[in-house]
Structure formats: C-alpha cells, structure tokens
Amino acid sequence: MSESTKNSLEKILPQLKCHFTWNLFKEESACYDLEDRVCNQIEFLNTEFKGTMYNLLAYIKHLNGQNEAALENLQEAEKLIKQEHAAQEEIRSLVTWGNYAWVYYHMGRFSKAQEYIDKVEEVCKKFSNPYSIECPELDCEEGWTRLKCGGKHIERAKVCFEKALEEKPNNPEFSSGLAIAMYRLEDKPQKQFCINPLKQAIELSPDNQYIKVLLALKLQKMNEEAQGEQLVKEALEKAPSQTDVLRNAAKFYRRMGDLEKAIELFLSALESQPNNGYLYHQIGCCYRAKIKQMQRTEESAAGRNGKKIEELREYAIDYLKKALEKGINLPNAYSDLAGLLAQNGQHREAEEYYQMAFSKELTNAERQQLHQRYGNFQEYYMKSEDTAVQHYLQGLQISRPSPEREKMKHQLQNIIEKRLSQNAPNSWYLQGLARKMDGDLLQAVECYEKELGRLLRNNPSGIGSLFLPESKLDGGSEEVSHGTCSSTNKEDREKLGRGGGEITVTGSLD
Structure with a gap:
C-alpha cells in the first residue's frame, strides 16, 4: 500500500x-x-x-x-x-x-x-x-473498560455511565455501571452517595451478585451489618466461584472481625487467580490481623500463645513475599512485610524492604504512613531515636489528617518529654518544631529561645556572658508554659503568635 x-x-x-x-x-x-x-x-x-x-x-x-x-x-x-x-x-x-x-x-x-x-x-x-x-452503547463500553482499568479512570467511567443513562434511564447495564463507579469513588475527597444507585441497580439486575456484595459493604459502613451479611450470604450461594464476589465478601468478613472466614474466601478466589498478588497480600494482612487479635488477649500476655503467634507470623510473611513475587507494587505491601520481619528479629531484611517502599512513587497518604512505620521501626527495633525523630517530623510535615499523623505526634512528644527531663541537646529545638507544626508559633519561639539559651550557657568559649544576664547563665530548663524569653520582646512574640511573621528554623539533630 x-x-x-x-x-x-x-x-x-x-x-x-x-x-x-x-x-x-x-x-x-x-x-x-x-x-x-x-x-x-x-x-x-x-x-x-x-x-x-x-x-x-x-x-x-x-x-x-x-x-x-x-x-x-x-x-x-x-x-x-x-x-x-x-x-x-x-x-x-x-x-x-x-x-x-x-x-x-x-x-x-x-x-x-x-x-x-x-x-x-x-x-x-x-x-x-x-x-x-455519540450513542449510549459506546459510552457504556468505554465506561466498563475504564472501570476495569481502575484508579484515575473511575471518575471518567462514572461520567460515561451518567451520559448513557441520560438517553436510557432504566437500562440495567448502564445503571449497574454507574452504581459500581460511584461505590469506588466514595473514598475520594468529594464523596459519592452510592446507596440508592446500588439499590436501583439490584432492582434492574437482580442476578448481579457483585452489586449485592458492594451494597453489603456499604450497609456495613452504615452500621447495618446484619442486613449486609444476608446479602453476602445470598451472593455467595448464587455465585460461589465468581472471584470479584469472593474478594469483596472476604473484605466484608475481614471488617467484621471474622478473619478465618475472610482467609477462607480469599483462598477460594486464589484458586482461580493463582497469580494475583493482591489476593496474596490480603491473606497476609489477615494473618497479621490475627496476630494482633491474639496479642490483645490475656493468654498471649501470659506467653501461652507465643508459639501460635510465631506460626501465624510465618504464614503472614510467606504470603506477603508471594504477593511481591507475583508483581504487586503497593508501597504498603513492602512496609507490611518489613514490619513483620522486624517483629521476627530479621532487622536487616526489614530495612531492605522499607527502603524498597521509599523508592516507589508515593502519594502523600502512602508517604505519611511509611514515615510513621519506619520511624516506629527505628525507635523500637533499631533503638535509633534520632532517625525515628527525623521520620516522624517528615511525616508530620504532610498536613493530611490521619491516624498515622496522630500516632507520630504522640510518639514524637514522648521522645521530646524524655529528652527534656534529661536536659538533652536539641530537646527544646524539637519541642519548638512540634509547636510550630501545631500552629502555635508563640510557644515555638519560646522553645527556640530556650534552646538558644542552653547552647550559649554550655559554650566553652564563654560567649553566653555577652548575651545572657548573669541570672540566666546558670539557669536550667523551664517549662514552656512558664518560660521567659530574652532575645525576642513580648510584642514581637505576640505578633508571631498571631501569624504575623514566618519562622524558618534550620539545624541538625544530635
């Protein structure tokens, strides 16, 4: 041609x-x-x-x-x-x-x-x-394709199904597509209200077992778990081998706390998808959750379940390693495995998996979670408080509210209070950083002044005598709430406390 x-x-x-x-x-x-x-x-x-x-x-x-x-x-x-x-x-x-x-x-x-x-x-x-x-059937085809591709395509899939339904509002296929798209978008910043679209989709497609399980998961979140479980049981009875039904039913039971049932269902799904890394990861996470359940019991506290916990940990490690072998690329899959290896005393291998996680392209949520987990590893397993502090601070700089952020604030404050009680170097500096991240600039300035005063007092050159009054040369640490400041007058501090100035602090941790 x-x-x-x-x-x-x-x-x-x-x-x-x-x-x-x-x-x-x-x-x-x-x-x-x-x-x-x-x-x-x-x-x-x-x-x-x-x-x-x-x-x-x-x-x-x-x-x-x-x-x-x-x-x-x-x-x-x-x-x-x-x-x-x-x-x-x-x-x-x-x-x-x-x-x-x-x-x-x-x-x-x-x-x-x-x-x-x-x-x-x-x-x-x-x-x-x-x-x-332009026709609704072509919009529908694009919608289903984008739904299957997932991720950033879900929003566009929703638009495709909405456009198709404008032409044919009672079409079962279009209605099912929209319900699924809205369900998957519910955790996005602008939450979608998917309960009615799911119910309508089931009305139009009563044999669609996958949508029944999605509705069950939604009901579970709305504290209507018993009604949701009935739908899950019905879906499993009518579609016992359909993988997407099995996966979401397993998710339902995992949230319910029935980890044995969740593992059973994930394993059933694995029979038809033996190369699916997601399923291996979920099974590993279920075993990890079982360990946490067992560690909370009195028997475990008495050491009676130690052998069982070790066995479960080995199962969890094995499944998580298989997930990575099968090609799953989720950063938390690496940090999940690293945490279990650390518990198992395999610290060098845990470090390798944490570094693999840091090498991935991370969202803010993933990076924040990773800093918290790695800081925890450094503090409690490697006994390196300084490295832990660096990672807690980096995680806190990501302003996204989350359970991980609250954990890091608590963990950092514990370290700071211990160091303050020991009058350790940089302890007031760290407290200042923590106050600044909380938005309390006035107290942050007071903390930085205290750290500066400590440095001047302890300098062997005697330079402190040039800047500090005699009464402060031999003074010790003071509580933030009762501290006095010498290098910034009260009016300037109040201005900073109202947000009238910007503080930029640089320095290294001893």
Whole structure:
C-alpha cells in the first residue's frame, strides 16, 4: 500500500472510538495484574458482558506485543456481540472494528486496517458522521473498560455511565455501571452517595451478585451489618466461584472481625487467580490481623500463645513475599512485610524492604504512613531515636489528617518529654518544631529561645556572658508554659503568635 494510504490511515485512526484512542495507560503498559483479572471476569461474567472484556483483553495483548492473540480476542468479541446484541450488532461492533483497524495498522497490514475503517464509516454515515458517533452503547463500553482499568479512570467511567443513562434511564447495564463507579469513588475527597444507585441497580439486575456484595459493604459502613451479611450470604450461594464476589465478601468478613472466614474466601478466589498478588497480600494482612487479635488477649500476655503467634507470623510473611513475587507494587505491601520481619528479629531484611517502599512513587497518604512505620521501626527495633525523630517530623510535615499523623505526634512528644527531663541537646529545638507544626508559633519561639539559651550557657568559649544576664547563665530548663524569653520582646512574640511573621528554623539533630 502506498505511503499516501498509510498517511490517510494515520489521520483517520485517531477519530475512531476504541481502546486505542481512550488514553488508558501511560507509556503503553497496563496494570501488572489487569490481564489476569480480565481473563477471570471472562470466565465468570454473564455472556452479554464478555464481548466488552474480550475487547479490553485484545488491547492488553497488543500492548504486550501479541497482536495475533489480540486478533483472536477481537474475533471472540465479534462473535459474542452477534449472539447477545443481534438487534444492535452494528452499533455494538464499532469499538471492536476500531480495535481491529488499529491492530492491523500496527502489524503493517494496511489494507485490512482500511477494510475495518470502511465498516465503521458505513455505520457512522447513517448518523451524518464519517468515523464516530455519540450513542449510549459506546459510552457504556468505554465506561466498563475504564472501570476495569481502575484508579484515575473511575471518575471518567462514572461520567460515561451518567451520559448513557441520560438517553436510557432504566437500562440495567448502564445503571449497574454507574452504581459500581460511584461505590469506588466514595473514598475520594468529594464523596459519592452510592446507596440508592446500588439499590436501583439490584432492582434492574437482580442476578448481579457483585452489586449485592458492594451494597453489603456499604450497609456495613452504615452500621447495618446484619442486613449486609444476608446479602453476602445470598451472593455467595448464587455465585460461589465468581472471584470479584469472593474478594469483596472476604473484605466484608475481614471488617467484621471474622478473619478465618475472610482467609477462607480469599483462598477460594486464589484458586482461580493463582497469580494475583493482591489476593496474596490480603491473606497476609489477615494473618497479621490475627496476630494482633491474639496479642490483645490475656493468654498471649501470659506467653501461652507465643508459639501460635510465631506460626501465624510465618504464614503472614510467606504470603506477603508471594504477593511481591507475583508483581504487586503497593508501597504498603513492602512496609507490611518489613514490619513483620522486624517483629521476627530479621532487622536487616526489614530495612531492605522499607527502603524498597521509599523508592516507589508515593502519594502523600502512602508517604505519611511509611514515615510513621519506619520511624516506629527505628525507635523500637533499631533503638535509633534520632532517625525515628527525623521520620516522624517528615511525616508530620504532610498536613493530611490521619491516624498515622496522630500516632507520630504522640510518639514524637514522648521522645521530646524524655529528652527534656534529661536536659538533652536539641530537646527544646524539637519541642519548638512540634509547636510550630501545631500552629502555635508563640510557644515555638519560646522553645527556640530556650534552646538558644542552653547552647550559649554550655559554650566553652564563654560567649553566653555577652548575651545572657548573669541570672540566666546558670539557669536550667523551664517549662514552656512558664518560660521567659530574652532575645525576642513580648510584642514581637505576640505578633508571631498571631501569624504575623514566618519562622524558618534550620539545624541538625544530635
């Protein structure tokens, strides 16, 4: 085919509505376990949804350099669309044909690519547009694809389903998609209220067991756990092998505190997804939670459960290591494992996993949690308070409210109070930093002044006599609330306390 034909294809292909033009993945690489999850869903989904998953699988195969396999998946998608959507075959096939055109183009088979572009054009011209049209079925296809890709795609998936429902408000497929998207967005900063969409989706799709479990999880959060458990039991009875049902049912029982049941369900899911790192990680976390449960009992305090705890810890370590071997890339998977290794006395190996976690691309929440965990490791296992303090301070600089932030404030204050009681170097400086992070600039200044006074008093050159009154040269530490200040007058301190000035403090920890 001539160069001009190739150039023509390159102008047309970006206009097609399909996986190749939806900008799904950065750097043309899919999530590590996405292919495994898609294959599993193809096995357990209703036939009417399988065409959508085969289309996504074809795109993943292409990204992995398996274009022949991609064509086979597109053939399956085409066949299923004919079976399940005979009345809408042409419209429902537009995404598949677009994918065909792109795959053939990448294979250098330009005449075949043109053949599928012609098929798209033939349909779209009926709607006065040569290569793409607006219709709810195409929005739905994009919505399901983005839902399966997860992460940043969920918000866009929600928009796709909302747009589709504007045209067909009682469509079960569109309604289910919107309910799932809203459920997944509920933990985002602008929370979605998904209880009614979930109930409506179940009304329209009573055989959709996955949505039943999502509703159960939502009810559990609303303190309606008994009603939620009934839905979970019903879903498990009707879909005992559907992996996404098993995974979310396990999550329900883990939150409920029934860790044995959660592990049982995660293990069942693992039978059909043996390479899924997420499942190994969840099982490891369940064993870790069992250890915490046992450590809270009086028997454990008496040392009677020590052997059982060691056994559970080995299980947890084994599953978490397998999760990493299977390719899971969550920073907390590394720090979860590191914490268990530290408890097991394997401090060098724990340090290695913590450093692996720090090397990952981290969100603010992940970085804050990691600083707290690593600071805890340094303080209690490595007996390095200075390193612990550095990490608590770094974690506290991330202003995001969280349980980890409260823990770091408490842990840092304990260290400071111990050092103040010992009149240790830098103790007032640390207290000043803590006060500054709490927004109390007036007390922060007083603390810094006390640290400066200590440094001047203890300097062997006698320089303190030039700056401090005689009464202060031999003075000891004072409580912050009763401290007196010499280098900043009261009016200036009050100005700082009202936020009228900015304090920048530099220094190193002894």
